[in-house]
Amino acid sequence: MRVTLLSNGHGEDTVGATLGEALRSLAPELALQAFPTVDAGEAYERLGVPILGPRRVMPSGGLTAHTLAALLADLRAGFLSMTAAQVRALRRLETDALVVIGDLYALLLSSAVRTRSRFYVQTLVSSYHAGGRSLNRYFMERFSLPERALIRRLVRHTYVRDAPTAALLARYGLPASALGNPMLDPLTAPPEADLALGVPLTPPVVALLPGTRRYAPAALERMLGALERWPEATGLVAWANGALPTLPGWRLEPVGPGWRVVRSATSAHPPRVYLLQHRFAEVLRASQLALGTSGTAHEQAAALGLPVVAFALPPDYTPAFLANQARLLGAALTLAAANPAALAEALQRLWGDPERYRRASEAGRARMGAPGGGEAIARDILRRLAATEPSH
Template sequence: MKPILIVSNGHGEDTIGVALGKALAALGYGVEAVPLVGRGLAYEEAGFAVWGPRKEMPSGGFALQSPKALWADLRSGWFSMSLAHYRAVRWVARQALATLVVGDIYALLVGGLLGRRPLFLVQCRSTLRALGRPYSVTERLLMRRAMRVYPREPEGEAWLRARGVGQAVWLGNPMLDAVGEGSFGVPPPYLLLLPGSRQDAYESLPKMLEAARLLGDLGLKPVVAWAGLPLEPLPLLGWRLEATGERQGVTHRLCHPDGTIAYLARGLLKSLLLGSRVAVSTSGTAAEQAAGYGVPLVGFPTSGPQYTRAFAEGQKRLLGAALLLVEPSPSAIAQGVRRFLFSPKMQAQARSDGRAAMGEPGAAQRIALDLHRFLM
């Protein structure tokens, strides 16, 4: 059977693309992917064919947030890389059955203009709850080219339908299905550290680790959900990084002379979420997945490119009491964690708000079945 082409633009979008790809593969479809941001490791690890350049840009996909970020990407070859992406989309589209876009307006523009129709869109980033008016006129015009548009929340369906996108339908949020399963090997409870998949991680993880040292009396095992960034640039003053030789699960241990051990993990996020009492986060998708699984979050702003103060405040509007924002210092982070752990009322409200914002698991299968109806 001809494959379905998935076009996505971000690490979180890639993991959602993998969840959708697995659901489509279970229905008998082939899946091939062109990730427009980053190296597409999630697709590769899932066994899907990945096309186009596999390069990390300095902005991590947030080039339009500032002139400095845009210039850094341009100097690093963004223009030639993007042309190669476009060629890859057109090449795969020639033999594809349909195009599934997972992402925002840029992915929709590329997939919609260069991909193979019919076109389907999973809009997993924009949210009325955080932005109020998430979709521009241009984006809505592009959406009208799609056979189906799957927004991330029920309010999105009504909002889009009222503005001329009649093919919008809400079937749930596939973010909650984009979590790797399997046995982690380190018994809970965990203090989950989510530094994110962009360059912010190199700034935020050292602060998270120092906060974990301040929380040593709580009996929580610090576990870093690492998104696959190179470890060489990570500043680890006082910590020793030990490789375990594993590709999934615990790939490294971070050891401090005071006896603190933090486990650096790849994949198996569901096991981590189910075993975590609280998470410290400067991430996008992973934070929202944690909130959906009822894990309270302590977040703090970075200098970017992703988890700036504005981004953090937008995520707070989305997640409500599930996210507590603090200042970017180890002591403030540790204090925020203690506030959650010693307040059953805060924990209960965090679970309620997180699940209200994220919905229930199973959306990837529902979307795949809906898409299948149009391709039969």
């Protein structure tokens, strides 16, 4: 049986790879393939899953609908021609089952595929998002009428991130399950001792999460400035944006499996900051706080009990996006101004107030749920594929 994983984003690709790994473990006879529509599909490549379709990372990094500037940049970069090419490829796609990981956009693209079984892993919308009023985020924060219509017409079963959201879909007459959060599964591996950096990592350790999009180097510069103002802390950069960043006024010195980030000029309080690639889970496990401009990575950090401090970096990383994330994560997320002094103050206040730290830590764990969702969803998909049910 051929199963295709279709996903629309970096975090969605990671979830898709988690599901693919679980499906392969439970049913080695399956022929797995992937169709990433937004990101380059590196998570699938690391898993050794064949990748289909045209791939081109747009300037917005998948944030096309977030701002007018992002939309215009992607249109200039060929977004429409790439989408048309993807639709043509999807119409030619042959697959027995299709697992769609993402949101309305991914589900809409998947409608071009003829398949006997289609499953939907909705990674974005949660009932915790209720209360947002931003018009351009309407389709990103709610199960809109078009999305519900597509689910009703195309999908055998939907998997959502939490029980309140499954209950919401049930009220619409759409069967859904909350079987755990697959984005947490890659975080279950224990860290290697001290990340092999050769230095003790004594608290407070701050995970620096600049994200995977083009603004990541600029965001990281502000984070480094924040840690300069808190010399007692150690920073661990989880760098997932391809080539090593060029940071004006800073240089990277190799150390162990990573690099130490060092001020080019003499500094009265040089921060202890280390940059690592492909060590995301270990960075989070070694940290007590997180500072970032990310999406999925913030949610993963909160799930491990790390209070997260975040700041907007328009036009790409907007206040509207952060307001949405704040509704999702509740007390686990603290919003601060995008300047090093304010960021340092927000981190220090969290660390220096044990009761506030505890509330933030508990909120993140409660909102994000438990790991194990990848295997649970994979088992449920295999069970439904083995059963005799109407096809779509």
